[in-house]
Amino acid sequence: MKQRTLGDGLTVSAIGLGAMGMNAFYGPSDEKESIATLRHALDIGVTFIDTAEAYGPFENEKLIGRALGDRRDEVTIATKASSETDDDGTVHGRNGTPEYIRRAADRSLRHLGVDVIDLYYLHRADPAVPIEESVGALRDLVLAGKVRHIGLSEVAAPTIRRAHAVHPLAAVQSEFSLFARDVLHNDEKATMDELGIGLVAFSPLGRGVLTEGVRSLDDLAPDDARRGLPRFQPDAFAANQRLVSRVEEIAAERGATVPQIALAWLMAEGAVPIPGTRRRSRLDENAAAAGIELSAEERARLVDAVPAGEVVGSRDGIGAGVGVDR
Template sequence: MRTTAWGTQGLEASVEGLGAMGMSAFYGDRDDTESTATLNRALDLGVTMIDTAEIYGPFLNERLIGQAIGSRRDEFALATKFATHIEDDGTMGPPDGSPAYARRALERSLKNLGMETIDLYYLHRVDPTIPIEETVGAMAEFVAEGKVRHLGLSEAAPETIRRAHATHPITAIQTEYSLFERSPEVNGVLDTTRELGIEFVAYSPLGRGVLTGAISSPADLPEGDWRRNMPRFGDENMTHNLTVVDKVRALAGAKGVTPGQLALAWVLHQDGVVAIPGTKRRTYLEENVAAVDVELTDEDLAALADAAPVGVTLGDRYDEAGMRAVHV
């Protein structure tokens, strides 16, 4: 695994991190034993960025990470996030970017993780009722106190990113990005991060698993899987979207790699972009890590861009409420 500078504020981590969300929430049943093994295997393979959030569970994922690899704290950078107002009993409310809630969330995350410092602390979604300067100003206090090393935002619009960065240097912007979701190329987010020297962190770089070729219909998703409610996974939309996967599969076969490895390699070949594919199984982790060694020629990149041009997929990536919370 290669490491790289994440942005220009001094954070160093692997070019491919591990998104831990699915270990504890949204994607079917939990298996903490396998998740623990996967987290440790990731560190063994040189994956040095582990990504979580307080809402994953809520709190379950942070606690899992603390218990699974807390003793190996000096081997990885830890990213976590806050945004939705969550009571200690797990009851969830609206977005809350207030300084008071930011403080409460930070202290609770540190406790749940069993850690003294968070390497990268994200605002998971922008609270439109609170000026971003107030939220980031509060987060900057955490840096001054030594409880947080670097700051990030998730799913923020270019103007919000600029205002946040003017308040305190932003290290990373996390947004969905893949061959299935190329909107950051046209909505100004990628241009903004490149201009400001902020790292672009691609989450769901495998199109929430579809680009691996392992999902052929919504019926393949386990009961209780959050993706069943996403428009992009509806029957008609999925039928169209799988035609894109077929094209990626053909190109992958010609290179002797899996569709998922090719899709991940495409993301990692984009300037100023790192990726945090999520998995809760060691086999998929090892497949994903191998994508770092896949070299793509200009012809390969052009063929992939042609197979999955901007706007090729059908269906929004979230329901109506979810879409209102992105690009804010």
């Protein structure tokens, strides 16, 4: 697996693994297969694993601790905090105060079963707390040896600059895919490039739209939270599938699948994608995208295949969490 350097000297696998769906939001899951998938990820070099205290809550971090506890030296673990959550799982809303960030970090360390978190994000900015205070708490965790690198998620360019002035950011995580290209046009990616901050792309396959696994709404479990998202409403889903068919044509020319060509495009744009999956077969498919090099012409064709004005429905919902200044 190729490696990519984000910011602040943090090197990760060129493709990561988003663990959220292994036990949250996307319907029933199989813990045995999830653990096998996490361990297989390390076997094939996908060593950048993404989680958060909100996924469960807590259960996703605990799952990673159980699955990878004996392989700590092989994995780069990223987790996040900001929605104030009691130890019993009751969620109260965003809390970016230093007091909560410190408490959440200590709890994540326990749940993950590790002595240090490799990359710790503020999951969402708290409008009631200056970003400098929140990032100051993250910096203090680095100084205390509890965290190696810090990052933010879903924040605008001015916030990135203010935060980076307090302590170098290794990464900013934003939704980024062929179906969500805002970061290329709102100064966020340009600001990250200028400051030497890595871009980590969550939902890089459009929450499953750009995969073989979701070609019909019937492919979603009855309790899958995506059923409530605008892009997964019947008319919107049908319209967006027509865009996917265009991507499929380009992928076929390269002997690749739609997910592979979509991930290759993201990597060519300088992002580290973290596609989520519960199954080893899908993980292998995604990982193979790291070996696909796209020409400038192919990249342009993919953008033209999915015009922003033809994508139906907003992305708001799971994981989108519209930022306070976006």
